[in-house]
Amino acid sequence: MPHIIYSAWGSTCPAARPPGSVNNSCKYSDAPAEGHGAPGPSLEQDVLLPPTFSVSEIKNKQRxxxxxxxxxxxxxxxxxxxxKKRKKERVALGDKAPPKPVPKTIENQREHDETTETDEFAPYFNKQTTPKILITTxxxxxxxxxxxxEQLSSIIPNSQVYYRRGLALKKIIPQCIARDFTDLIVLNEDRKVPNGLILSHxxxxxxxxxxxxxxxxxxxxKRKGKDPTEHQPEVILNNFTTRLGHSIGRMFASLVPHEPQFTGRQVATFHNQWDYIFFRFHRYLFKSEKRVGIQELGPRFTLKLRSLQKGTxxxxxxEYEWVHKRHEMDTSRRKFHL
Amino acid sequence: MAAPVRNHVWVGTETGILKGINLVKKQAANYTDVSSVTRDQEVNAMCWGDPQESEILMGCKDGTVKVYSAEKSKFTEFHDCRGGEGVFRGLGVVDNAIITCVESGLLKVWQEGASDSLELQVGAGVQKMRHCDAHRQKVGTGGKENDLKIWDLQKPEEPIFRAKNLRNDWLDLRVPVWIRDLDFIPDSDKIVTCTSYHQIRVYDPSSPQRRPVLEAMYGEDPLTALSITPDGRSVVVGNSHGNIAVIDLRKGSVLCTLKGCAGSPRSIQCHKSMPLVASCGLDRFLRVHHLNDKELLHKVYLKSRLNSLLLTSRDKWEEEERVAPVDQDVKDEEDEVWDGMETVEEKTATKRQAVTREPDADGVVKVPSSKKQKKKKKVA
Structure with missing residues (x-):
C-alpha cells in the first residue's frame, strides 16, 4: 500500500522520483505531461488526470x-x-574547472547605504588593502x-624601519607608493628627544x-611585562567624537591589520582626552569571570594634533584641512577639537 | 518643495552634492539625490545660469554640466561638456551659451543646439578661468606656469591682454608663475590675481604696462581664493592655512583679517552690495563674515568638503521672508527710492505672495538690516 501512494506522489514531482520505479502509476505520470504540453486539453483527459497530491494533504498523522x-x-x-557528480566533474576538468561560486551570505549581500564613508581609508575598511608601514626618522x-x-615597529605588524639617509620626504613618498606601502611614519627628534610625528596615509x-x-x-x-609577541594587536580608539576626531581615529585604525589575533591578548590603545592622544600598549589576562589583569608592555607616548593636510x-x-591655531581656537578651556 | 527655493548661498561639494542654505531661516538642505551621487561627480565649478539667479550651473568632475532650476526646484538640464583633460577650472554663461575651461587649457563655448562649438587653447595648467560680469564677452585665465591672459570671445585668435612676467630676481633667476585665482575689478579694466607664492597682483590692461601695476604679499602660504569687495577698493584673499585677510588694493596693505577658518578655503565670494563675505573650503564649514566689523555672522556645518560657492546678489534678506503683500503696498507708497527697481519689485512681489501662503518665518535673525537700509537711502 505505501508503495502506491509513493508513486502517486511521484507523479506530481517527477524530478524527485527515483529512476527505475516502474509501476502502474507510470501511465498517470505520463498523462499530465502531455496534458500540460497540449493547449486546451479535452474533458476526457481531464478525467484521466490523477488528483494533485502533496505530503501536506495527508490527514493521517503517522502516514x-x-x-x-x-x-x-x-x-x-x-x-x-x-x-558527488559536480566534484567528479571538477576533478575531471582539473585546472580548467570554473571557479567555485561564492556562497551567499547576509554580509556580502548587504544593501547599499549611501552614508558609507568613501574617504581615503575606505579601501582599508573594505578589506581591500592590508597595511604596510614604513617608519623613518x-x-x-x-x-x-x-x-x-625599533619598539614602534615591534608593535605595528608589517612595518619596516628605514634610515632616512638625508632623503627628502617628497622623494621618499613616490618610492613608498611604488612599493605598496600604505602609511609612512616619520619621527622627528630635537636634542635626542623625539618631539614630532608625521603620519601620512x-x-x-x-x-x-x-x-x-x-x-x-x-x-x-616600571612593572613592564615581557616583550610583545608578533601577534596582530587589537586597537582601542577612545573618545574620538568630532568629525576631525573620526578621521584621525580612522587613520590610527588603518595602521594595524583588520583581524586581530586574540590569542596574543595584546591591545594598543589610543585614548583621547583634552585633544591629547595617549598611546599605551598592554597585554591582558582574564583571571576569572569578573577580574581581568593588564600588564603594560610599552612604549608609551602622548600625541597632540597640529595639523591635518589633504594629500601626501x-x-x-x-592644502590644510585643519590647522591648530592656538590664539584663535583655544579661547575656551572647554572646547575640544577631536 | 513646490514653492520656489529662496536660498542665499548655494554650495557644491566634493561628494557631488548641491547644497542650499537659507541664512535667515537657518536651514540647509541637499538638492541632489544623495543615493545617486559618487565621488566622480565632484563639483569643481559653479556659476549662475541667468542674471535673475534662478538657475545654477554645476561643472562636475565627470565632464557634465548640470543645470539646477531654483524655481522648479529640480535639475532641468544635463550637458555633456567633455573635452580636454582634467577637471573644470571655470564656468560661465554668455547668451545661452556655456563657457567651460578645463585644466589642460581647452576653453570651449557650447552654443545651445549648434554642433560646432568655439574652441580656444589658453595654455596648459589652468587653475582658474573667470568670466567678467560687466563685459560678457571677456574671460580671464591663469594657472601654473601660465600667466594671466584676457580673451575676447568675439576675437578668439589672440588674447586681448597677455601679462608679462616680472623681471628676474636679484639672483637673476626667473620668477615662477602660479596663478590660483583671479577676478575683474568692477567699473575698471583692472584685474586682481593671487598666486601660490602668496602674491596679490593687480594688472591694468588699459595702461601700456603689461607687468603688474601693484604687487602685495600676504602671509607665507599659498593663496587659494579671492574675491573683490563690493566697493572695489579691496580684495578678500584666503590661504591654505585658513587665514582670510582683506587687502587694500591701493596700498597693498592688510586692512583686517577674518578669523574663524580652520582649513584652506576653496571659494570666497563677496556680496554685490552688502558688506558680507561668504567662504567655504576643506574644513566643511560655510562662514559668512561682516566686512566692516569683521564679525562672524553665520557658521554652518555642511558635512562634506566644499569646493565652490555662490552667494546671491539679492538684498533685504529678512524682508523677503516675511513681508505680507499689504505691507508691500504701503512701503511702495511711502518710499520713492524703490521706484527705480520696479521690474524686480514686481517679480519679487509675486514670489512673496506665493511665500505668504506658507506659515511665516519663525525666529528673528540678527542680520544688520538697519544699517543696510540706511546706506541705501544715502546712496539714493
Missing amino acids: HHYMFLKLKQDRRREKLALK SDRPRGRTVKFT LPDGPTAHFKMSNVRLRKEM FDSKYG
Missing part, C-alpha cells in the same frame, strides 16, 4: 510523518548525488629615537602632523 521523512531522505540523497637620529623606532593622503611628548621606552617602564606630505603647497 504524514512517514511520508515527510521519506521526502526529506530522497531530497538529501539527490543533493549528495549531485554534489629625521636625519641622523640618536640613541633614544633609534630605540623608539598613502597613496593620496591625508597627512597628519603631531606634536609628541612624554615618550617612555620599554626599558624605562607637502607642507609648502599642500
Whole structure:
C-alpha cells in the first residue's frame, strides 16, 4: 500500500522520483505531461488526470510523518548525488574547472547605504588593502629615537624601519607608493628627544602632523611585562567624537591589520582626552569571570594634533584641512577639537 | 518643495552634492539625490545660469554640466561638456551659451543646439578661468606656469591682454608663475590675481604696462581664493592655512583679517552690495563674515568638503521672508527710492505672495538690516 501512494506522489514531482520505479502509476505520470504540453486539453483527459497530491494533504498523522521523512531522505540523497557528480566533474576538468561560486551570505549581500564613508581609508575598511608601514626618522637620529623606532615597529605588524639617509620626504613618498606601502611614519627628534610625528596615509593622503611628548621606552617602564609577541594587536580608539576626531581615529585604525589575533591578548590603545592622544600598549589576562589583569608592555607616548593636510606630505603647497591655531581656537578651556 | 527655493548661498561639494542654505531661516538642505551621487561627480565649478539667479550651473568632475532650476526646484538640464583633460577650472554663461575651461587649457563655448562649438587653447595648467560680469564677452585665465591672459570671445585668435612676467630676481633667476585665482575689478579694466607664492597682483590692461601695476604679499602660504569687495577698493584673499585677510588694493596693505577658518578655503565670494563675505573650503564649514566689523555672522556645518560657492546678489534678506503683500503696498507708497527697481519689485512681489501662503518665518535673525537700509537711502 505505501508503495502506491509513493508513486502517486511521484507523479506530481517527477524530478524527485527515483529512476527505475516502474509501476502502474507510470501511465498517470505520463498523462499530465502531455496534458500540460497540449493547449486546451479535452474533458476526457481531464478525467484521466490523477488528483494533485502533496505530503501536506495527508490527514493521517503517522502516514504524514512517514511520508515527510521519506521526502526529506530522497531530497538529501539527490543533493549528495549531485554534489558527488559536480566534484567528479571538477576533478575531471582539473585546472580548467570554473571557479567555485561564492556562497551567499547576509554580509556580502548587504544593501547599499549611501552614508558609507568613501574617504581615503575606505579601501582599508573594505578589506581591500592590508597595511604596510614604513617608519623613518629625521636625519641622523640618536640613541633614544633609534630605540623608539625599533619598539614602534615591534608593535605595528608589517612595518619596516628605514634610515632616512638625508632623503627628502617628497622623494621618499613616490618610492613608498611604488612599493605598496600604505602609511609612512616619520619621527622627528630635537636634542635626542623625539618631539614630532608625521603620519601620512598613502597613496593620496591625508597627512597628519603631531606634536609628541612624554615618550617612555620599554626599558624605562616600571612593572613592564615581557616583550610583545608578533601577534596582530587589537586597537582601542577612545573618545574620538568630532568629525576631525573620526578621521584621525580612522587613520590610527588603518595602521594595524583588520583581524586581530586574540590569542596574543595584546591591545594598543589610543585614548583621547583634552585633544591629547595617549598611546599605551598592554597585554591582558582574564583571571576569572569578573577580574581581568593588564600588564603594560610599552612604549608609551602622548600625541597632540597640529595639523591635518589633504594629500601626501607637502607642507609648502599642500592644502590644510585643519590647522591648530592656538590664539584663535583655544579661547575656551572647554572646547575640544577631536 | 513646490514653492520656489529662496536660498542665499548655494554650495557644491566634493561628494557631488548641491547644497542650499537659507541664512535667515537657518536651514540647509541637499538638492541632489544623495543615493545617486559618487565621488566622480565632484563639483569643481559653479556659476549662475541667468542674471535673475534662478538657475545654477554645476561643472562636475565627470565632464557634465548640470543645470539646477531654483524655481522648479529640480535639475532641468544635463550637458555633456567633455573635452580636454582634467577637471573644470571655470564656468560661465554668455547668451545661452556655456563657457567651460578645463585644466589642460581647452576653453570651449557650447552654443545651445549648434554642433560646432568655439574652441580656444589658453595654455596648459589652468587653475582658474573667470568670466567678467560687466563685459560678457571677456574671460580671464591663469594657472601654473601660465600667466594671466584676457580673451575676447568675439576675437578668439589672440588674447586681448597677455601679462608679462616680472623681471628676474636679484639672483637673476626667473620668477615662477602660479596663478590660483583671479577676478575683474568692477567699473575698471583692472584685474586682481593671487598666486601660490602668496602674491596679490593687480594688472591694468588699459595702461601700456603689461607687468603688474601693484604687487602685495600676504602671509607665507599659498593663496587659494579671492574675491573683490563690493566697493572695489579691496580684495578678500584666503590661504591654505585658513587665514582670510582683506587687502587694500591701493596700498597693498592688510586692512583686517577674518578669523574663524580652520582649513584652506576653496571659494570666497563677496556680496554685490552688502558688506558680507561668504567662504567655504576643506574644513566643511560655510562662514559668512561682516566686512566692516569683521564679525562672524553665520557658521554652518555642511558635512562634506566644499569646493565652490555662490552667494546671491539679492538684498533685504529678512524682508523677503516675511513681508505680507499689504505691507508691500504701503512701503511702495511711502518710499520713492524703490521706484527705480520696479521690474524686480514686481517679480519679487509675486514670489512673496506665493511665500505668504506658507506659515511665516519663525525666529528673528540678527542680520544688520538697519544699517543696510540706511546706506541705501544715502546712496539714493
